[in-house]
Amino acid sequence: MTGVTVVGGGLAGMTAAWHIRRLGIPVRLLDAAPQLGGMAGARMIDGRVEDHGVHIFPAWYRNTLRLVDELGILGNLRECHTFHQLLPGEFPAFRSAVTPVADRLLFYYGVIDLLAQRYDDRDQSLHDFLHSRWYLTEAAIADVEHLFVASSAAESHAxxxxxxxxxxxAFARHPGRVRMPKGDLEQWFIGPFRQRLEADGVEVRTGTELLAARVADGRLSTLTVRDGAAMTEQDVDGHVVLAVPHCGVARLGPDVTGALRPPHGVAELRSRPLGALHLYLRRRLPGLPDxxxxxxxxxxxxxxxxxxxVWEGHRTSLLNCVVGRVALLAEVSESxxxxxxxxxxxxxxxTLTWEDIEHVCYQPHSTEPFFAPGPNSSRHRPVSSTDLPNLHLAGDYCxxxxxxxxxxxxxxxxxxAADSVxxxxxPEAPPVPVLRIGTVGPRAARxxxxxxxxLAAAVKLLASRRP
Ligand SMILES: Cc1cc2nc3c(=O)[nH]c(=O)nc-3n(C[C@H](O)[C@H](O)[C@H](O)COP(=O)(O)OP(=O)(O)OC[C@H]3O[C@@H](n4cnc5c(N)ncnc54)[C@H](O)[C@@H]3O)c2cc1C
Structure with a gap:
């Protein structure tokens, strides 16, 4: 096994494989699943292509948007204008904001206050930050906390x-419209990416699972791989990029995790499932925005x-829902x-009735959890280079x-990871470019x-006198 083997064909592994191949190095990309893309992809379920979940691309995703542009598929994303909010009993009246003006002003003051914090080598939970602010109202706190769990499955203390x-x-420094794919993630994002990888000479092997890895003489020496029914031990002559989730890296044992920088950090990281529920309706549900x-x-x-x-080929509603608190349903049956x-x-x-529903696809993703950085997690997130000279790391948790x-x-x-390779x-080739995400210094915010x-004190006083 010479050249580079990238294990894990999610977005991290695909990106690594493409950039390593661009250096003129032979690359093979292995994934346990039948398709590439991982969480940012789709799979066939009951004969339909089902996204892992709704994916949005904010304007500050500079490296992701550059990748999409380099693949020539920026036109596969559409711009979104508003994030609508619906309160119980208010359909079909959608709001752009939920809390009263006073709470919203205090929320914006809270954003300035957060930007004024210097978190160089300390951190706290979002819960502790929100609940220690003298000016924030219960309504403003509840709104932020709910928004967070809806998008990342993490409650504010996590x-x-x-x-x-x-x-x-990052949002402040790179303003712009959020984008979403014009269709399913396979056809509009991952499929074209895979075609490009193969056209550039990356050997893609799906249905191939890494089971174990052995270290000898200070190098990664052997991979044990299951390919269909066959299990093989392969000597590693070249380099390996591990692009599987952090729990998969942790499972490889202390010889591998001890070589990470920092050592064994992956064992400290936590992920939570973020579920998806797709409802195919028999009619277009009136009153819903697109x-x-x-x-x-x-x-x-x-x-x-x-x-x-908005997706081509659909005349009726297809409600793609993300379930932030899917973990609450772990004990009940899927039905x-x-x-x-x-x-x-x-x-x-x-207006939605059971008769409207033609087909349901529910994906609780309990075995493929989503990584949302917890308090102090940055000290455990490993860098791409490791102490084993032929092992490199990629993944959203890095x-x-x-x-x-x-x-x-x-x-x-x-x-x-490609740059580490x-x-x-x-070493004579130019570095693999990583675009910087802008930030805001605490001093200006202070x-x-x-x-x-x-002003915040006056608004808080007004809000507290509300009936
Ligand atoms: C419902 C949902 C909605 C989301 N929405 C957004 C969003 O709007 N915006 C956003 O930025 N992010 C979103 N995300 C998160 C985003 O999809 C992930 O952060 C990102 O795709 C992770 O990419 P990755 O390559 O690091 O990991 P993964 O996508 O997990 O890829 C890892 C790959 O490794 C493979 N693998 C695992 N173990 C092995 C093994 N032993 N051998 C071989 N292969 C293996 C897996 O099959 C998988 O393909 C969402 C996630 C979910 C679940």
Whole structure:
């Protein structure tokens, strides 16, 4: 096995494989699943192509959007204009904001306050930050907390405040419309990416699972791989990029995790499932926008997009929902979970009936959890280079600037892993470029926080006198 073997064909592994191949190095890309893309992809379920879940591409995803552009498929994404919010009993009236003006002003003051924090080598939970602010109202706190769990499956005590600060700063520094694919992730994103990899000479092997890895003489020496029914031990003559989730790396044992920088950090990282529920309706549900809708306060933190309105070939509604609190349903059967979730949707969308539903696809993703950086997790997130000279790491959980997670983190780690390989095998080649995500320095925010403090106090007083 010479050249480079990339194990894990999610976005991180695909990006690494492409950039390593561009250095003129032979690459083979292995994935246990029957298709590439991992969480950012789709799979065949009951004869239909089903996305792993709704994916949005904010304007600050600079490396992801550059990748999409280089693949020539930027036109496969459409721009979104608004994030609609729906409260129980208000359908079909959608709001752009949920809390009253006073709470919203205090929330914006909270954003300035968060940007004024210096989290260099300390961190706290988003919960602790929000609940220690004298000016924030219960309504403003509840709104932020619900928004977070709806998008990342993490309750606020499990969310890094430094990370939240980083993503707010990134939004501020790279304003612009959020984008979403014009159709399913396979056809509009991952499929074209795979075609490009193969056209460039990357050997793609799906259905091939890494079971174990052995270290000898300070190098990764052997991979045990299952390919269909066959199990083989392969000597590693070249380099390996491990691009499987952090729990998969941890399973390879202390010889591998001890070589990471920092050692054994992956064992400390936590991920949580973020579920998907896709409802194919027999008709177009009137009154729904064609963009993201958050069901405010929904017990399972549901958000949805009626992609049937915008994807080609659909004449009826197709509600692609993300289930933030899918873990609450772990103990019930899948059919009971679907019933609970559909009833919850109906309580917000009263025109939706069981007769409308032609087909349901429920993916709780309990074995493929989503990584959202927790408090102090940055000290455990490993870098791409390891102490084994022929082993490199990629994955959304790898070290990244605060706030960088999800697809941007996966793509970024693919680039840094490719650069780690370049340094080892093609040191004369120019570095693999990683685009910087802008941030906001705390000093500027501090001045604004001080200047606005009397106003915040006055608004808080007004809000507290509300009946
Ligand atoms: C419902 C949902 C919605 C999301 N929405 C967004 C969003 O809107 N925006 C955003 O930025 N991010 C979103 N994400 C997160 C995003 O999809 C991931 O952060 C990103 O795709 C992770 O890429 P990855 O390559 O690091 O890991 P993965 O996608 O997990 O890829 C790992 C790959 O490794 C393979 N593998 C695992 N073990 C082995 C093994 N032993 N041998 C061989 N192969 C193996 C897997 O099959 C998989 O293909 C969402 C996630 C979910 C679940």
């Amino acid at each position: 969310v890094s405040a430094a990370g939240f600060r980083g993503s707010i700063a 963009e993201h809708v958050r069901l405010v306060g929904s017990p399972h933190a549901l958000t949805l997009v009626d992609v049937g309105q 009971a979970a679907v019933e609970i979730l559909v009833e919850e949707l109906m309580s917000y969308l009263p 070290a990244a600037p605060p706030g960088v997670a999800g697809m941007e983190s996966a793509v970024r780690s693919g680039l840094t 370049r340094r080892a095998l093609r 001045g604004l926080r001080t200047a606005l403090a009397p």
